Amino acid sequence: MYAQLIKSEATVENPKKLREFQARIDAGEKIEPKDWMPEGYRKTLIRQISQHAHSEIVGQLPEGNWITRAPTLQRKVILLAKVQDEAGHGLYLYCAAETLGASRDELNQMLLDGRMKYSSIFNYPTLTWADMGTVGWLVDGAAIMNQVPLQRTSYGPYARAMIRICKEESFHQRQGFDIMMKMANGTLEQKRMAQDALNRFWYPSLMMFGPSDSDSQHSAQSMAWKIKINTNDELRQKFVDQTVPQAEYLGLTIPDENLKWNEKKKRYDFTDPDWSEFYDVINGNGPCNVERLNARKKAWENGKWVRDGLLAHVQKTTSKTVTVE
């Protein structure tokens, strides 16, 4: 997902307070910024929300790659608006993380120096226009799968940010599918682009949900705190079950020879992604990790004089106003 391998922080605090906190969560109450919360809850949430925010920001890059080359004016406008939405999602999420006491600059610095991660999916290249369709259809589709339940997460500002984000993401997914329909029903070359994009993005999309977490203590704690609602495997299965009929409708072939409907379990059996590739990508060795991070570092470094200049101006203006008063 946009937040992968989130390590839950262990909490050593007053057992009574912890029990009361857990009881509020179990009762479905929302935790708000000024409420007491265990340090582990706070730290885990900061990590999860900022990883999601970083993913939105880095996620601008693979799609931004096609804005100037979009094939029609309408497609260009839709794509630009979509990528702009991602930046907006980043902004809400950083704000949600700030309510937990983290600063945006500090979180950004942690992204740039590698102490914080972003979703593995954005380390894959976008090579043809069909990738804009596939990213909307599969990547946003997978993101929604995780984010819809997070609208019910226990932390109020996060849940509310997620409500707005989900509305926009579902629009993004529809526009992605719309591109795929045109491609899959288009010329031979367009069909080829569509199939090629599916071939490249299928397993990376499955990896978005993260490795199986059935044995993970971290997941258990996050689920008790309702900052993780479903297991990775549940969501991955749901994603496959939803996506296979869509691919059939498009006349595209999912690149998995073992993909088969399991009548007994009422779900699809499918091949697990190559987890060694996932760990390579997460550890910085994916096809675009270096480029993506360098692009963010360059934007930040090149923008320093702008941020400093505007800040200096505000300070001058404020001091002038104060003097006049």
Add this chain to the structure above:
Amino acid sequence: MTNHQSAYFEFLCHFGDNALILGHRLSEWCGHAPSLEEDIALANTALDLMGEAQLWLGLASDVEGHNRTADDLAMHRDVWDFRNFLLTEQPNGDFGQTIMRQYLFDAWHVPTLTALTSSIEKSIVEIAQKTVKEARYHLSRSRDIVIGLGDGTIESRKRMQSALELLFPYVGEFFTSDSVEQQMVKEGVLSNLDNLRKSYFEEINKTFSSATLTLPNIQFSQKGGKTGKQHSEHLGHILNQMQWLSRAYPDANW
């Protein structure tokens, strides 16, 4: 096409191409701006301009009546057919150059669109009324940033002064009249722009004074974009990127 149609078509392309090419340039920033808020704001401006380009080019295609759509005009014309100002095709450079280019353009865009709201052509009035609201917002924003960065740190002032010196030679083209424009004024499509130059300089002088920037003392101006006679080398590269996909697969429907 009649003489009227042909002049009217070129006139509409001028407005459509300014918005399209500048919108394209701004969209290159997506994901790379100095802050998240700026990223969103630049994309917003690009979106407004792209929307404006669709309207003008859509009208141009109706006027031409050759079954060419706005997309055909954007994707299948060559450099010499484009009628945008040279300023709009200049590279983004650093953020200071981008925002200076934007300000110099916005300060022309607002009064010109305002003039078009009293055109005798109803379809022009409709587009101008919609887009001038956006352009006013662009102007207010680009002006504020030019002032903020001009009157910011030593470095930001230095960069803004260089940006102004680099881009100012492209401003003169805004005030050159040609046979197309003269005909439009004669026909009442465009109201007289005699005062445009004066009010433009009042606007920018005031801003640059607050921004502690000095207007370069130059007498020449670069031109050839508006008439299409001589664009800069940059436009070909923009078109190369913008039009490639549509041209490579002409039978495809996207």
